[in-house]
Amino acid sequence: MKTETRTSSSFDVEKIRLDFPALHQEVHGKPLVYLDNAATSQKPRAVIDAITHFYERDCANVHRGVHTLSMRATESYEGAREKLKRFLNASSRKEIVFLRGTTEALNLVAQSWARPRLKPGDEIVLSRLEHHSNIVPWQILCEQTGAVLKVVPLNEHGEFELEAYRELLGERTRLVSVAHVSNALGSILPLEQIVADAHRVGAKVAVDGAQAVPHGPVDVQALDVDFYCISSHKMYGPTGIGCLYAKQELLEAMPPYQGGGDMIASVRFEGTTYNELPYKFEAGTPNIAGVIGFGAAVDYLASIDFAAAIEHENSLLEHATDLVGSLPGVRILGTAEHKVSVLSWVMQSAHPHDVGTILDQEGIAVRTGHHCAQPVMERFGVPATVRASFGIYNTHGELEALARGLEQVRKVFS
Amino acid sequence: MSDIRELYQEVILHHSKSPRNFGSLDDANRHAEGHNPLCGDQLTLGLIVEDGTVREVRFQGEGCAISTASASVMTDLVRGKSEQEVRALSDAFLELITGDAEPDLDALGKLAVFAGAREFPVRVKCATLAWRTLEAALQNDGQAVTTE
CATH class of the missing domain: 3.40.640.10 (Type I PLP-dependent aspartate aminotransferase-like (Major domain))
Known part of the structure; x- marks a missing residue:
């Protein structure tokens, strides 16, 4: 849970991904990009x-x-x-x-x-x-x-x-x-x-x-x-x-x-x-x-290098924050100095639920809604957010897919 | 993208961005509140019903494009209709969204644009929230409705 974001060379995310059977499937004809780990994570073969x-x-x-x-x-x-x-x-x-x-x-x-x-x-x-x-x-x-x-x-x-x-x-x-x-x-x-x-x-x-x-x-x-x-x-x-x-x-x-x-x-x-x-x-x-x-x-x-996995997650969070945060009309909620790989945001052009549906069509799983934390939503004056949460098996390529998906959202709602 | 365009038709996007009949209705004699706990959508409906006819209707609240557009189109359609006609329209809409039978798109008129929601089961509640709230307002039992 340290906040350093340097990527460890000892961490091989592709090798980790092989341990998780559910990651290797297509959703709506696109490779699954599973970014709903704070709701529940996928399970490795060993489990x-x-x-x-x-x-x-x-x-x-x-x-x-x-x-x-x-x-x-x-x-x-x-x-x-x-x-x-x-x-x-x-x-x-x-x-x-x-x-x-x-x-x-x-x-x-x-x-x-x-x-x-x-x-x-x-x-x-x-x-x-x-x-x-x-x-x-x-x-x-x-x-x-x-x-x-x-x-x-x-x-x-x-x-x-x-x-x-x-x-x-x-x-x-x-x-x-x-x-x-x-x-x-x-x-x-x-x-x-x-x-x-x-x-x-x-x-x-x-x-x-x-x-x-x-x-x-x-x-x-x-x-x-x-x-x-x-x-x-x-x-x-x-x-x-x-x-x-x-x-x-x-x-x-x-x-x-x-x-x-x-x-x-x-x-x-x-x-x-x-x-x-x-x-x-x-x-x-x-x-x-x-x-x-x-x-x-x-x-x-x-059995894995957990410290390196967490460094990897932190680098994903930093990358995702840059990608999503640089899109016009996006407001990121939760910018704590010390945080784990969870990114919550709202978009001016589209309600979180609509964002979730469009991302799903792109094979991308995110959580939308109040996240069973309505007092938090109230604190920030929003009814709901889009939340992408990253696990040890997510990749920087998947973040690029998320950014493309959000671009799609903007096109639909432009 | 084709599926997405089915759901987010131009008419829906237009109504969601500039909803009709949006605001409070001070002299309303029928009210209801609707909630979709799953996504936090919230809707308040006020109606003026006289001699069994909906004279005026307005809605307020916060919701996704589907639920906002549904409320917008609904309020447009039911103004001037008798309670009986409104109920028939409501039944036809709910049948369109949740029913198994092939919908009669001609009879549905403007409402047919919501047919795309059938393919998105998790969005059905968004499309139906306004109509369920309307049913409650016409019964005027004062109970908040929820889609759960």
Whole structure:
């Protein structure tokens, strides 16, 4: 997530592209140019194979059965937990809870950590650039507990206003919940300072890390965050799976989020004893194939030169910003000094939705709309933007195709 | 490009750039609001209906070329028509955009320019937002409509 943009000679994007089967197809007779990675990334062959292998060879339930397939499934499932522990640099595998994704992880923090603790008038601090998934769970929680939300504003570049944040913190602040990276604008938030300031007033910090993990290593211990939530599908893994990292002492003090099988040690009608961490939070048969695919995605990122890949992404961002920004009538939203490879813009001549349709006819996939971040759109006075978001497999040639596509838009709407 | 020109016909581009009947209608006696949550399109419709006839109609809001043009053409067409005629037109339009049958382009008149939207399933909601909002305004139940 560094912002240097020099292109590394050790990075061979064409070789990377060979790992992703979905990239090699035509859409409307044109080569697919997939620039919607912030919505979801494509999956490498290694991830697809890991899932297929599970269903073809090892399919069995986990943590039960003494039979061989169940043991294999359990080994792969718990192996993935170990991989995620290393990926985030958690101090223990007990701190990694598998869930459906970032949204479910944030809801778990709201219901299991915050709900029993927050009193009327307690404060939760969010930022204006949050995805709806880091707003709505807290609004629900506020209705349940009488807690109130405080919102950190953004400056004109789409940057988190640290000074305003510090002023919002106080003795009633119980939790700060922010994105590590904005999905709509790409801004990277100054997490180190955010965490240090929150801890100074005794508040915990929850982080929506969904958009950060595809763009650089994250070390939850170095950041000293209390909760960190991620989704597999944004980092080249399967959909429907993600995880919550939380400090062990917090998880131990929290009641279960859901009840069911696997999360119990013993069940009697007189009372039930919950299972140890992390199983206390994993009720029901989990998404075993998803977890295994998630682990394979972590392995994949470890197998490539990730630092060089991120440098490549940053060079794409710089190039795209120049190309798109130089077109007449274009306004780029989100010009933070520190940002990941996400480019959001509006065009004077055409509504984002029309831009999206015309680009699709050229084989180019971009996201158009409010990006589940309506408060961000409101901040910039637009109902929607066009967003191109770049992954490790995108090329400078694809950016030229994007520029030609936008030229086409101008022709249609001239 | 041919498909794109099918969708973005000159008439549609013209109406989207200079929409007719755009603005507020102070003495409207029927109102409705429409939203397309998928893309953030938003539309407010005001009508004056007297003796079962649409005397005046105006719209405001923010939307893509398709939804703006659709609202513009619609407001032009329904002025002076009876509620019954408006409903028949609305049914014919929705059938054109969402139906399986081959549309009767002659009966649709000006509305036929939106036939291209049939080939773009994700844009159907853009084309129909204004008409769904009109239906709600005529029912006048005060509920905001959404295309979801």
